[in-house]
Every structure is written in C-alpha cells, then in structure tokens.
Amino acid sequence: MPLLFLNIDQLDDNVNSLVFLLPFVLAAMYAIFIAARYHYWFRYRPIEPRYKLILEKHFDYYRNLTPKLKGAFERRVSLFIRGKSFYGKEGLEITDEMRVMVAASAVQITFGFQFFQLPRFSKIFIHPTKYFNPQTQKLHKGEVYPMGRWIRLSWDNFLYGFGDPKDGINLGLHEMTHAMSLENRIRTNEAHSYINPQAHATWEKLALKEIEKIKRKEKSLFRAYASANLEEFLAVSVEVFFEQTQAFYAYHPALYKATAQLLKQDPLRNKKNGVK
C-alpha cells in the first residue's frame, strides 16, 4: 500500500506550502474576477443619459425594442461612440446627436450579430451636404472605404433618411449595410465571415433574380439603383427591409425571410418578441 511509505514530515510540508500559497491563489482569482468585471463594464458600460434621450426622441427602431433589448442596444451605441473617431468636415461641428444617430444606425444593422461593432471602420467623416470625390469626379451623399478604414456621410441626407421612417430611403442604413457587408468579405479583417454562408447563398440567388427583374424594367418594390450590383441591391433592400417591412414581406416573402436570416433579425417580430 503506497500509504505506508508516506513520510509524515513530508505531508506536513506539503500541507504547509499549500496553506502558504492559498492567499496568493485567492488573490489571483479575485484579481481575475475584478479584471473581467472591469473589462465588461469598460466595454459595455451604461450609456450616458443625454445619449439615451436622443435615442428615445429620434430613433424608432430603439423605441420599438423590448426593455431588455433596449439595454443591449444602448450599451452597443455607447461602445460604438467610444470606439470610433468622428470628424466634422467643411467646418461642421460634431454634435451628440450626430454621434448617437450614426452609432445607432450601425448598431441597428448589426444588432443580430453578437457584440459586432464594424471594427474595420474606425473613422466617421461627416460633411454638411453632398461632397466632391476627386477620384470619381462626382458629388457623393455617402460612401465607405475599407482601405482608409472610414465611413463618410452627408449630414443633410442622413437626416433626410430618418426624417421619414416609412419611405424606404435611408442613407445611414444604406452606408452601414455596405460597411457590414465589406467587413464580412475582407478576409484580413478582425471580423469576417460572420454571415452564415448558406443564408448568404439563399439570399444571393433570390437577389440576382430581383436584379434581373429591375433591369427588365418590370415593376419592383426596390428603386432602380438596387440593380447596379449585389452590394447595392443589399444596401437598398435593407433600407426597405427596415422602413417598409410589411410591404417587403407582402411583395416577396422568400426574399424578406432570406434578408432576415442574413441579418439575423426580423423587424416584423421586434415589436412583439424582440429581435431574434
């Protein structure tokens, strides 16, 4: 029996060293607990009350969420604001309203993906109105540029988008959809391939058919610009998905469901059951 050979002095030594180490082990465990909690609160600390007021006042999507989901939305808006740099262009001064509304439009598009914050894009440029792009030699309302890590928006057009929440036109949702889709496609990103490939394939098949329909000038719920390519179709149809939800579902239930599966959320269910 091995027990017979156990040296009692050695056992005492072992017990003594364990007792000696115990406070250090407990201290280390406590430090890990505090660090984890601090990390959580630092990243997802509650939103500032003045930001919350702006959400309550101006953001329909947020107002329609359940109280629990409102809390999650607020924390993600707060984290987005703290994680990005906002720059006003052509003398425009960045306001709280700009920070909150831009952050909320990004969180709305990505709310189905857990903790997702468009990490590729760290800079938000806001122009007062349409701006000249020297590369395209055109005036733009907004664009996203993954190489430069920025999203660019014109504030008057952004506000116009949220001015009528039912017209199916929303620059903020449009550009944030481009950003989200690019994040998913660029393999060197911190975040990529989070869209379920099967859901994407189903959506793509239906989207290509709808693009052909628009090109044939047949009647469609989506504006002509959606037929430019798959990326534009996604951005335009997401505007309609959130702003003309019922009409989208009635028009093309299969494409509606495919879009909901792609984004992992369904606005038809938001009001009753929260985002799924």
Ligand SMILES: [Zn+2]
């Ligand atoms: Zn676009």
